[in-house]
Amino acid sequence: MLARPTPYRPHNHDACVSQALADARIICQQQNARLTPIRERVLELIWRSHKPLGAYDVLAELASDGHNAAPPTVYRALDFLQQNGLVHRIASLNAFIGCTYPGESHAGMFLICRACGNVLELTAPDVSSEVRKAAADEGFRTENTTLEIAGLCPLCQAEPGHD
Amino acid sequence: MLARPTPYRPHNHDACVSQALADARIICQQQNARLTPIRERVLELIWRSHKPLGAYDVLAELASDGHNAAPPTVYRALDFLQQNGLVHRIASLNAFIGCTYPGESHAGMFLICRACGNVLELTAPDVSSEVRKAAADEGFRTENTTLEIAGLCPLCQAEPGHD
DNA sequence: CTGTGAATGTTATAATGTTGCAAATTTTGC
């Protein structure tokens, strides 16, 4: 299997963003969802940063584009992108990040480096199945899983202060 | 093993709260942490509700006590209680709940019913170990895990609209 | 065209959380 680009491995991020946008256009077309210019622009801004972006960060970027947007514009775009599986909200950071596995059904698991702020999204089937099992043992019907791991990424363990 | 009381099983909740407070006093004494009146009162308020309580909910309860507190008072008390493992913050709800396993080292896992709002805290060693494994595979050093499952509790599956 | 629903603009406001400093309280060293 080809290794996906990750925040930890340098890569051509422009290509990475372009790919994400292209994927998004296809996914939206398939789902009859309208990836309007604002929505696409918000998705692009989020993808340009591997680090999660707050709604007001997005807002500021839009403003520096000359787009005079208000909070609801951003939150609505973010809602749309979440609904369509294109971004995730990181609850422990109040921030958003592009989904690494759009179109694939998955329960995301996020490794959040407290030093450099990068976030890596994983799909861990073994984790998911243990979670489902533990919930099922209590008779609980799982609908949505939030799994966020804070800690130190490999680079920051080796090189404190790294960015 | 004796079944713990859970939000799903009715139980003598006054006793349950008293027990939690007694445990907290012992734990704080052991750790040389000062469970001051405000802190104890906040812990009690949180325990009285099995449902997670927002910081401003706590504030309102304090106010109805006649205690004229400001937000920092509550947030500081909550920080203290978290530091000492007496409450957890539920990131997906911006709310706090008493820890079911205080004094025991554990990575909490929370089953959050979207219908009745009750939250059950579990310790699931199998889940924790799978999580650690998945993180370790990426060379990531786990410090803190947020695992919150939203869905339907057994009662609400059977009896929609139940509280 | 034109009516209809979706998307966006706009303003205001709600909800959650923090900073900074002063006053009070508790602990510590003597």
Next chain:
DNA sequence: GCAAAATTTGCAACATTATAACATTCACAG
């Protein structure tokens, strides 16, 4: 005990995150 030091609390202002309500514009079908 008593003064110095450290911790805790009070308090005012402020920062950040998110939503409500309603008007306007836009895309698209008939």
